Amino acid sequence: MKYYFDHNATSPMRDEAFQVIANPEYRRVVNPSSPHHYGRQAFQFLEDARDKIAAIIGAPSSSIFFNSGGSETNNTILYNYCTKSDSKKILISSGSHPSIEVTAKSLLENRPGIYAQLPLNKEGVVDLEYLSGFDQGSISLVSAPWAQNETGVIQPVSQLSALKKEGQFALHLDGAQILGRAQINLSKIDADYVTFSGHKFGGPRGIGFIYMADQEQITPLIKGGFQENETRAGTEDVLSAIALAETLEAVDKEVKANQLKWKKWRQKIINHLRANHINYILLGENQERIENTLSIILPNINTPILLMNLDMDEIAVATGSACSSGAMIGSKVVEEMGLNKGWKHSLLRISFGWTNNDEDILFLCNRLVYHLLKK
Numbered sequence: 219m220k221y222y223f224d225h226n227a228t229s230p231m232r233d234e235a236f237q238v239i240a241n242p243e244y245r246r247v248v249n250p251s252s253p254h255h256y257g258r259q260a261f262q263f264l265e266d267a268r269d270k271i272a273a274i275i276g277a278p279s280s281s282i283f284f285n286s287g288g289s290e291t292n293n294t295i296l297y298n299y300c301t302k303s304d305s306k307k308i309l310i311s312s313g314s315h316p317s318i319e320v321t322a323k324s325l326l327e328n329r330p331g332i333y334a335q336l337p338l339n340k341e342g343v344v345d346l347e348y349l350s351g352f353d354q355g356s357i358s359l360v361s362a363p364w365a366q367n368e369t370g371v372i373q374p375v376s377q378l379s380a381l382k383k384e385g386q387f388a389l390h391l392d393g394a395q396i397l398g399r400a401q402i403n404l405s406k407i408d409a410d411y412v413t414f415s416g417h418k419f420g421g422p423r424g425i426g427f428i429y430m431a432d433q434e435q436i437t438p439l440i441k442g443g444f445q446e447n448e449t450r451a452g453t454e455d456v457l458s459a460i461a462l463a464e465t466l467e468a469v470d471k472e473v474k475a476n477q478l479k480w481k482k483w484r485q486k487i488i489n490h491l492r493a494n495h496i497n498y499i500l501l502g503e504n505q506e507r508i509e510n511t512l513s514i515i516l517p518n519i520n521t522p523i524l525l526m527n528l529d530m531d532e533i534a535v536a537t538g539s540a541c542s543s544g545a546m547i548g549s550k551v552v553e554e555m556g557l558n559k560g561w562k563h564s565l566l567r568i569s570f571g572w573t574n575n576d577e578d579i580l581f582l583c584n585r586l587v588y589h590l591l592k593k
């Protein structure tokens with residue numbers, strides 16, 4: 219897969235994951251709840267994977283629960299908090315993934331005044347002053363992306379966690395985009411729930427995990443079994459859990475070197491645009507960010523058309539949100555950052571990952587400038 223620059227959508231499966239899944243040795247992995255020795259062996263594999271992940275993210279193994287990924291975790295948290303009978307508020311950061319925003323809005327549509335959206339500033343950072351303006355005791359849950367998927371901006375999680383200490387609300391962070399792109403240490407953050415997804419960092423698809431500081435607060439979305447310490451019914455996908463853990467271990471070892479490389483690549487593309495007098499606006503560029511993401515507005519350019527032209531060169535990029543049917547619906551975050559509404563269809567997101575090298579970047583620079591100057 220040459221010229222694939224859409225790792226924030228899905229990062230192609232890395233060798234570490236593929237080797238686990240294709241390993242005939244693992245055919246003997248059976249149901250980890252079975253009481254026989256095969257079952258015990260599967261259980262041990264699952265627990266080893268959990269321990270590996272826990273050590274990497276600085277969390278106790280007992281706080282990690284496997285599930286199908288980001289959307290499931292986000293739905294689980296929102297269902298639990300939006301269906302509480304009290305009248306405390308659910309505050310959702312703008313720029314949140316639809317599995318958070320859509321779920322919260324639909325669950326709260328008949329309960330006016332409970333849902334509120336936290337605005338973003340023009341740099342794509344959640345407005346903490348706005349949050350501080352609420353009576354802290356009246357908030358039930360605050361949910362924010364750890365790193366925003368379109369802009370790559372890392373949100374002020376330490377400050378959110380400090381505010382949480384002052385108030386009594388629960389803090390949910392969507393960490394789907396940060397894992398594998400920056401090092402994280404959950405022992406330093408006072409979050410209650412964090413979302414993680416395997417396919418965002420080259421692990422298997424359809425598996426992820428949730429970090430829960432206190433699982434007692436959560437009723438499972440999928441009921442009817444005692445798996446995952448009764449947080450989620452259904453036989454665990456042990457093989458995918460092993461593959462996820464192996465991948466994460468490899469990714470974690472590379473992350474520091476990758477951050478430097480990605481930063482250099484971002485600058486190279488920016489320099490190329492500048493040298494060719496192309497008008498662009500960088501989104502959240504002065505903020506702490508996941509270095510693999512370059513998010514730019516190209517004023518007066520219809521980026522979905524640019525995407526199609528680049529696609530003919532076998533270059534894959536993104537232009538804000540594509541709905542599940544693949545249709546381009548424009549960038550919501552551009553509007554949420556209070557930028558010119560006309561730029562909704564002028565966002566270009568380039569997200570790097572393990573498939574890319576220096577030559578790919580050069581090819582991308584040349585073709586991007588070619589298409590932009592041609593118009």
Ligand SMILES: Cc1ncc(COP(=O)(O)O)c(C=O)c1O
Nearest residue numbers: 287288289315367392394395415
């Ligand atoms: C920030 C964020 N949260 C959640 C998700 C959903 O994750 P999954 O595809 O594992 O359901 C995504 C993926 O698009 C994402 O970018």
